[in-house]
Amino acid sequence: MSSEKQRVCRKCLLREMKEDDYFKTMREYIQGLPEEDKVTDEVYEQRLKFCKECENLLNGMCRICGCFVEMRAAMKVKSCPGVEKYWERDIV
Numbered sequence: 252m253s254s255e256k257q258r259v260c261r262k263c264l265l266r267e268m269k270e271d272d273y274f275k276t277m278r279e280y281i282q283g284l285p286e287e288d289k290v291t292d293e294v295y296e297q298r299l300k301f302c303k304e305c306e307n308l309l310n311g312m313c314r315i316c317g318c319f320v321e322m323r324a325a326m327k328v329k330s331c332p333g334v335e336k337y338w339e340r341d342i343v
C-alpha cells in the first residue's frame with residue numbers, strides 16, 4: 252500500500268480541477284487558517300444558517316461578493332456583504 256498522498260494543484264483554476272478536488276482544497280484552506288483568524292464552530296454554524304436561508308446563496312456562493320460562503324463564514328474579519336448584514340465581523 253502506498254503512503255503517498257494524492258496532491259492537489261495549488262495553481263489550478265476551479266474549472267481545471269475535479270469537483271471533489273476543489274471542495275477538498277476549500278476544506279483544507281479553512282482548516283489551515285490560523286486559529287486566531289477563525290470564528291468558533293458555534294459562530295460558523297450560525298453564519299451558515301443565515302446563508303442557507305438567504306436568497307443570495309447560489310451553488311454554495313454568495314451572489315453579492317462571489318465568495319464560497321463556507322470559506323467566508325470561517326473568517327473573523329469577514330462580514331455578510333448583503334444589504335441586510337445577516338452576520339457581522341467577529342473581532343473582539
Ligand code: SF4
Pocket residue numbers: 301302305306307308312313314315316320330331332333337338
Ligand atoms: S448575502 Fe450574506 S447571508 Fe446571504 S449568502 Fe451572502 S454572505 Fe450569506
